[in-house]
Amino acid sequence: MSSQSIRVRLPQVFRPAKPWCALAPRFEAFVRELGVPKREDAVRLIVGERYFSSAPHAVGVAATSGTVYLGMGIAEVGLGPLGSLIANLMNHGEIGLSEYCYGIENRDVALDETDRALLYALGKLPRRISLGEDTQLEFASENDRASTPRGRDRLLKHYIGKGADVFDVICKRLIDHAYVSSQLAYNDGGGCALRLSTGEIVRAPGIVVKGPDALTISSTQAAAVALRANGFVANDDELHAADITEAAVCIGGNELAGQAAVDLVRSIWPRVSLSVVKAVDCAPLEPQPRA
Structure with a gap:
């Protein structure tokens, strides 16, 4: 055979x-x-x-x-x-x-x-x-x-009737052509975008749960999930093995969550170029090709 x-x-x-x-x-x-x-x-x-x-x-x-x-x-x-x-x-x-x-x-x-x-x-x-x-x-x-x-x-917003592009919008002030979840517009957790040497961009929103038992998942934690979920880092490898060339963090409305995201980027990828902004204009824009 x-x-x-x-x-x-x-x-x-x-x-x-x-x-x-x-x-x-x-x-x-x-x-x-x-x-x-x-x-x-x-x-x-x-x-x-x-x-x-x-x-x-x-x-x-x-x-x-x-x-x-x-x-x-x-x-x-x-x-x-x-x-x-x-x-x-x-x-x-x-x-x-x-x-x-x-x-x-x-x-x-x-x-x-x-x-x-x-x-x-x-x-x-x-x-x-x-x-x-x-x-x-x-x-x-x-x-x-x-x-x-x-x-x-609410942690997850029902955003019905706006079309599929509502979940992928461009925040040009964060990183050019970086698709960032529209949750950035409504969530105090801010967001994180990571550019790999191959040109792919991983983006993730932070998650803030309000109330007496308030907790956060920082946007960098969520970006770490995205790296592994998309196969950019093998499960057996450490995160710093990802060839990140540029990072950007939007602090958002929760200072603690935003600063936690910044600190985590600096601890995992200390040599990466990092830009930090307080807020970005996340109004849904026309989808553009990924970089």
């Missing part, structure tokens, strides 16, 4: 270019290949069989698009798997989770206070797909759930 006639069947659960993001049609094909009755069984199998990692990680299904996203802990920037998953959603312009699975093999991971605050901020608590039969890891009762945040306190 010639080598040309041999076809290797690779799992269709992710695109090589974006290993942390599985397009919905490919995921549905993966579900069919597995022969499982429900999508949640496929999500459970991905985590249980350690398709992506032997460490605990989170897999979530976007509420609107049905796209399946992955979140893995990034110790260098102090981000856990669930925070990484939500940052990954934000980076792709998603507006919420419908369901998620968090653990490894047949063991669920208990949510900590940071995880709970992030899930509260989604507005609607997603359903958790359990790995173990006897685990009781969700909120003990409806009384334990915080009231749904509204208005500017």
Whole structure:
């Protein structure tokens, strides 16, 4: 048999270019290949069989698009798997989770206070797909759930009817031709853009959850997720291995979150040219080609 006639069947659960993001049609094909009755069984199998990692990680299904996203802990920037998953959603312009699975093999991971605050901020608590039969890891009762945040306190903004380009707008004062999530216009967390030596630009918004248990995911933390989610840094490599030539940070309305983003860029890529601005004009513009 010639080598040309041999076809290797690779799992269709992710695109090589974006290993942390599985397009919905490919995921549905993966579900069919597995022969499982429900999508949640496929999500459970991905985590249980350690398709992506032997460490605990989170897999979530976007509420609107049905796209399946992955979140893995990034110790260098102090981000856990669930925070990484939500940052990954934000980076792709998603507006919420419908369901998620968090653990490894047949063991669920208990949510900590940071995880709970992030899930509260989604507005609607997603359903958790359990790995173990006897685990009781969700909120003990409806009384334990915080009231749904509204208005500017929402982590993810419903921006319906504006077209797909609303999630990719240009902020020329940040970096020329850098696509920055429109969340910059509404989120006090500011934003970060990183230019690689190959010309690609990674952009990410910061996430600020308001309230008595306020917390932030800085825009540089979210950009670190974007680097790994798009395959610019292998999971086994450290972040400084990414060949970043230029960085820009928008401080935004939350000084602490903005300064945290600046400090993190300087600690990971100390020799990179860094520009810092207080605010940028994020009015949606006509989409332009990426640099």
